[in-house]
Amino acid sequence: MSQTHPTRPGAYNRRVALVLQGGGALGSYQAGVYDALADSPYQPDWVAGISIGAINAAIIAGNDPKDRVDQLRRFWERITPWPFDWPAFNDRTGALRQQLSAQTTMMLGQPGFFAPRPLWSWFAATTPISYYDTAALKTTLEELVDFERINAPEGTRLSVGAVNVRTGRFAYFDSDNIKIRPEHIIASGALPPGFPAVEIDGEMYWDGGLVSNTPLAHVIDHFPRQSLLTFQVDLFQGYGRVPDTLDEVAEREKDIRYSSRTRIVTDYIAEKHEVRHAINDLLAKLPPEVACLPEAQKLDRLACVSEMDIVQLIYRPFGPQGSSKDYEFSRATMEARWKEGKSDAKATLKAAPWLEPKPKEIGVRMFDVMHEILTKRKNPLAAPLDEIIGDAVDEPADVAGGTVGEKPQRKRVVR
Numbered sequence: 001m002s003q004t005h006p007t008r009p010g011a012y013n014r015r016v017a018l019v020l021q022g023g024g025a026l027g028s029y030q031a032g033v034y035d036a037l038a039d040s041p042y043q044p045d046w047v048a049g050i051s052i053g054a055i056n057a058a059i060i061a062g063n064d065p066k067d068r069v070d071q072l073r074r075f076w077e078r079i080t081p082w083p084f085d086w087p088a089f090n091d092r093t094g095a096l097r098q099q100l101s102a103q104t105t106m107m108l109g110q111p112g113f114f115a116p117r118p119l120w121s122w123f124a125a126t127t128p129i130s131y132y133d134t135a136a137l138k139t140t141l142e143e144l145v146d147f148e149r150i151n152a153p154e155g156t157r158l159s160v161g162a163v164n165v166r167t168g169r170f171a172y173f174d175s176d177n178i179k180i181r182p183e184h185i186i187a188s189g190a191l192p193p194g195f196p197a198v199e200i201d202g203e204m205y206w207d208g209g210l211v212s213n214t215p216l217a218h219v220i221d222h223f224p225r226q227s228l229l230t231f232q233v234d235l236f237q238g239y240g241r242v243p244d245t246l247d248e249v250a251e252r253e254k255d256i257r258y259s260s261r262t263r264i265v266t267d268y269i270a271e272k273h274e275v276r277h278a279i280n281d282l283l284a285k286l287p288p289e290v291a292c293l294p295e296a297q298k299l300d301r302l303a304c305v306s307e308m309d310i311v312q313l314i315y316r317p318f319g320p321q322g323s324s325k326d327y328e329f330s331r332a333t334m335e336a337r338w339k340e341g342k343s344d345a346k347a348t349l350k351a352a353p354w355l356e357p358k359p360k361e362i363g364v365r366m367f368d369v370m371h372e373i374l375t376k377r378k379n380p381l382a383a384p385l386d387e388i389i390g391d392a393v394d395e396p397a398d399v400a401g402g403t404v405g406e407k408p409q410r411k412r413v414v415r
Contacts, residue, residue, distance in 0.1 A: 022051025023235030032341025062145035102324035161208030250323030
């Protein structure tokens with residue numbers, strides 16, 4: 001990876017946020033996305049994550065930009081230690097390999113991440129309230145993340161989400177107002193009943209994905225009057241095949257459950273920001289004697305003219321991966337997901353649709369470059385990955401009336 005980082009285009013002076021969804025073993029896709037972003041002009045000013053996204057976010061925010069990809073690589077190789085996976089000669093053997101890997105995770109845990117409770121602990125007077133222990137993750141975070149860097153005033157802002165076990169209320173731990181510790185990161189990924197709740201300041205916290213699997217709203221709502229470019233990296237896709245087997249049913253249910261929450265948040269943000277713009281336009285037309293009324297002043301606090309560009313990068317595997325895909329930690333699968341994330345991000349950065357002129361009346365734009373690239377084919381799921389990605393990265397590709405890298409005319413993607 002290059003040691004230098006280009007400055008952002010002069011005409012594009014917005015702050016950049018990186019938003020990382022939860023999704024367990026799927027999170028190596030996010031690491032691949034950042035691998036591409038690392039050499040781009042769009043180093044994040046703010047990183048927010050939930051669950052595995054919180055771990056990736058902490059590694060990014062807690063390291064010098066030149067070291068971030070190396071530290072992400074160290075983490076993912078540590079928790080997927082066996083590099084000699086037996087080959088997948090066809091779909092059936094590939095699925096068997098994935099199932100064996102997932103079953104191994106359930107029985108043995110993952111080094112540097114979590115380990116099963118000792119058998120004898122289940123026969124004690126007080127039995128455990130989680131199947132696994134996450135002490136190893138604390139050690140890993142302390143080694144790979146510089147928390148002093150995160151908590152420094154000039155550090156990259158970090159936000160991670162968790163849910164209070166007692167109240168059921170969602171909470172964000174944000175380096176802008178508290179001192180971030182390893183416990184905050186572990187709490188964000190403490191998915192019950194697998195992982196234990198984490199105590200923070202006298203309260204117990206579980207995985208934030210129980211309530212919301214994306215921190216997008218926290219980022220956008222925190223600075224509604226500041227224009228922002230947000231890279232939103234999701235690990236579950238809303239669109240998919242109708243399942244043919246029981247395991248595919250379980251996988252599809254998981255995709256819908258987590259991706260639907262993200263879509264609800266994204267749609268809510270777009271509608272809310274459009275209302276803010278409408279309020280601003282309305283207030284500008286009020287006569288002075290009306291604009292000074294308390295009701296108008298209250299509306300003024302909601303008005304804004306900021307512009308939000310949300311760039312969606314969604315992990316779209318080519319075919320079913322099984323209901324255990326989020327705890328399938330084989331080295332081969334990790335590397336494949338990393339590669340897909342990097343390729344998708346490269347294609348997106350090459351297209352850079354956020355640099356195109358924006359109509360004044362639009363407050364929020366959403367871009368999904370890979371969706372456009374994939375849907376140009378009649379049957380994209382049947383096409384080899386390298387063929388599709390090769391079109392996107394190495395050669396010009398027709399996208400919505402233009403070519404990637406030539407500022408094509410685009411429409412908002414609605415899925």
